[in-house]
Amino acid sequence: MSSVIECPPGFRVAALIGPKGSQIKSMQEESGAKISIDSESDPAKVTISGDDEQIAAARRLVLAIVRPPTKVIESGRGH
Numbered sequence: 001m002s003s004v005i006e007c008p009p010g011f012r013v014a015a016l017i018g019p020k021g022s023q024i025k026s027m028q029e030e031s032g033a034k035i036s037i038d039s040e041s042d043p044a045k046v047t048i049s050g051d052d053e054q055i056a057a058a059r060r061l062v063l064a065i066v067r068p069p070t071k072v073i074e075s076g077r078g079h
Helices: 019-031 052-066
Strands: 002-004 034-038 047-051
Touching: 002 052, 019 052, 034 052, 047 052
Parallel strands: none
Antiparallel strands: 002 047, 034 047
16 A cells, blocks of 8 residues: 655655665664655655555654644734
C-alpha cells in the first residue's frame, strides 16, 4: 500500500530530507515505512509505502514537518 502527500507550493524538501538524509532516515526507522520524495514536481510529492500502521505513523511524521500545527488564540470576548 502507499499514500501520497502533496507539499505546499514552495515547500523546501530539504526540511524533510535533513542533513545527509538524517531526517528522512529517522522517519523511516521510526515508522517502518518507505518514504520517497519527488522534488521534481511542483508542488513536491511525498510517497509513503508500507502497511496501514506504518503509513499512518509516517504520515504523522511527514505532516508535522510539511504542515506544522499553528496555534490559534481566541479571547472569547467577541470583539
